[in-house]
Amino acid sequence: EVVVQFNADVADGMPWKFIPTQREVRVKPGESALAFYTAENRSSTPITGVSTYNVTPMKAAVYFNKIQCFCFEEQRLLPGEQIDMPLLTLAGILLH
Numbered sequence: 039e040v041v042v043q044f045n046a047d048v049a050d051g052m053p054w055k056f057i058p059t060q061r062e063v064r065v066k067p068g069e070s071a072l073a074f075y076t077a078e079n080r081s082s083t084p085i086t087g088v089s090t091y092n093v094t095p096m097k098a099a100v101y102f103n104k105i106q107c108f109c110f111e112e113q114r115l116l117p118g119e120q121i122d123m124p125l126l127t128l129a130g131i132l133l134h
Contacts, residue, residue: 042062042071043061044063046058054077054080070105070128071126075123077113077115077120086114087113088110088112089109091104102127102129
């Protein structure tokens with residue numbers, strides 16, 4: 039079993055709240071896991087944001103596969119709008 043932990047950071051000056059809905063998921067190698075992030079625009083104007091991701095430690099990145107992700111796609115939120123965004127991952131089957 040592999041424990042995948044999630045975190046989130048927001049760029050300075052970006053008036054969004056952006057958090058993982060769950061801090062971690064447990065998944066067996068070769069199985070997929072569904073996780074969500076919640077984004078909220080805390081400003082009084084519409085804002086478009088783009089998220090990126092990274093995997094640490096770097097040696098684990100080769101075993102981590104995003105099947106479906108909001109990453110790198112523009113997300114436009116209206117003032118006060120809050121959305122849940124899915125991230126579907128696959129834990130690598132080559133883990134030793």
